[in-house]
Every structure is written in structure tokens, then in C-alpha cells.
Amino acid sequence: MENPIIKHISFGLKNLTCLKNLTLSLFPQAPESVEYGAESLSEAFREMKSLQKLDLHFSVVKFTKEYQDKLSSGFKDLKMLKHLNLFLNFKKVSEKDVENFSLVFENMKALDVLKLSFGKSRLNKKMIRKLYENLKRVSSLKHFFLEVRFKKELKETEKKKFISKFGDVKVELKYSIYYGNGHLHFYL
Numbered sequence: 001m002e003n004p005i006i007k008h009i010s011f012g013l014k015n016l017t018c019l020k021n022l023t024l025s026l027f028p029q030a031p032e033s034v035e036y037g038a039e040s041l042s043e044a045f046r047e048m049k050s051l052q053k054l055d056l057h058f059s060v061v062k063f064t065k066e067y068q069d070k071l072s073s074g075f076k077d078l079k080m081l082k083h084l085n086l087f088l089n090f091k092k093v094s095e096k097d098v099e100n101f102s103l104v105f106e107n108m109k110a111l112d113v114l115k116l117s118f119g120k121s122r123l124n125k126k127m128i129r130k131l132y133e134n135l136k137r138v139s140s141l142k143h144f145f146l147e148v149r150f151k152k153e154l155k156e157t158e159k160k161k162f163i164s165k166f167g168d169v170k171v172e173l174k175y176s177i178y179y180g181n182g183h184l185h186f187y188l
Contacts, residue, residue: 010040014047022048025057038067042074052080059089059119063097068104076107084111089119098127102134111140117147132186144186 006026013022026041045051060067075081084105090097105111114135123131128146135144159173170187 007040010044013041013044017047018050019048020050021053022051023055026059038070042070045074046077048078050080051078053083053085054078054081055085055087057087057089060097061090063088063090063093063100065100068100072104072107075104078108078110080110081108082110082112084108084113085115087117087119090121093118093121093123093127095127095130098123098130099134102131105135105138105141108138109140111138113143113145114138114141115145115147120149122149128184135186142187146184146186148182148184 105114135141163171163173172185174183
């Protein structure tokens, strides 16, 4: 069952075929609403052929394979999209959610910069590594930024220790004073 509000928003977006930049925040406190709107949102993205930058904020309860397929089908038609900023608020993120989510970008041919935030969810190093490995397959992607949450501000030695877990991956960690967040910048 499609969410009627997202269906109306998507219908309006379909007519914005020349739009280059879009910021869209969908029901951060009602994740099930977005899950029931993925189909119509994907249809809208298929029509937005000129879109070059997209900021999308939404919540999901569980990132299923079906949800991945719906978003992938919409994103792959955004052939001009170079910059994607996604803020996802998972109710609880699992390794399978991260795996499904990271495959959404596979067919995006122009994507140059991807910025991801998983809201309050904490990703373990294995999840981050999986994201990185799958995103390396996006041939056009040059920069991948990931916001990560820490319990406390990391000292310089702790930052180096954290980064060393990624082995030969070229990555920088910048710490933000807001909410104890760090920003990982991966060079792909």
C-alpha cells in the first residue's frame, strides 16, 4: 500500500524535469511512511533527468532487498546526478541493512560525491568496510563521506588507531563538535 502523502509529493516531482538541485526531507519520525512510498518516489526520480544534486533525508525501519530494488531503480535513471547527500535514520541498523543499502548506488554512472549519515545508528567497522568495498564498484565515485558517531571525542592516537583498521584504504577522519560525530572521508 503506497503512502498517499508521498504519492502526492512524487507526482509533483515528476513534473520538475529540468530541476538541477533538490532537498527532500521525508517523515523523519515515521519510517513506515517512507517504506510505503518508495515505489512512487522511484518513479518520480526516473523522470528527473536533469537532477545533479540531491539531498534526501528519510527514516526506515528495515532496509529490505525489496526496498533496495525500488530505490535502485529510481536512482539509476538519475544519469546527471553528481552529488548525493543521504541522511538515513534507521530504527536499528543491521549488517544486512548496510549490505542492501550499499548496493543501491551500483548503476549510478555520474555520481562523483556521496555523503552518508545514518542518524543515531552506530556502524561497526565491519559495516563501514562493507560499505566501502561495495561503493568502490561505483566507477565514477571519487569521494565518499561517512558520518560516524562516537561516544566521546577521540584523541589523535585514537583517531590513528581507528583509521588503521581500514588497512590500505586512503581515509581521513575529522571530528565534529556537534553531537560527538566524526566525518570519515574515503578517497576512492
